[in-house]
Amino acid sequence: MATSTIIVIIVVAVVVILIIAALIWMAMRKRRARRRIEAASIRDEAAGRQHQVGQREALADETAARARAAAAEADAKKARAASLQQQAAAHRSEAATSRDELNHEFERADEIDPDEKRRGIT
Template sequence: MATSTIITIIVIAVVVVLIVAAALIWSASKRKELRRTEAEQLRDKAAGKARQVGQREAIADETAAKARAAAAEADAKKAQAAGLQQRAATHRSEAATSRDELNQDIERADEIDPDQKKREGT
């Protein structure tokens, strides 16, 4: 083989290697660009979901606050009801005592009333 043929083959081989290298570099660059685009789309989608999640969390926090307020109100009403029941029991006890005293007064009046004795005898 002649030297010029060998040089031509080497030049062609170098050109082919350079073309393959360029194609590989271009392909890797395209792949990176596609991945960047996909990552950006995923971030945009995540940002949209983050807003929705934030709104749901806010609603959950608000609902929990309402539940705590309702529970506190229920506890206050329960305490108020217990107090009213205690007052009712006290009034009932006082009324029973007053009723007993009244009955005793009526019995005592009947005992000392001379006309009452006539009515019983009649």
């Protein structure tokens, strides 16, 4: 082969490599541009949904606050119920004591009453 042929082959090879490199560089540039556009679209969509998510978070906070208030109210009612049960037990005890005293007085009256003794004999 002649030197000029070798030089032409090398020049053609270098040109082909440069063309391929240029095509790859352009493809990568287009790909980056498309990805930038896609990323911007995703950001716009996310920004549009940001208000809706904020509303959902506010609703969740409000519901949690209501749950805490209801729990506090339930605790207060539970404490009130326990207090009323204690009062009822105290009243029941007092009533039982009063009933025992009353029965004892009826028994004492029966022991003292002369007519009651006769009724028991007949």
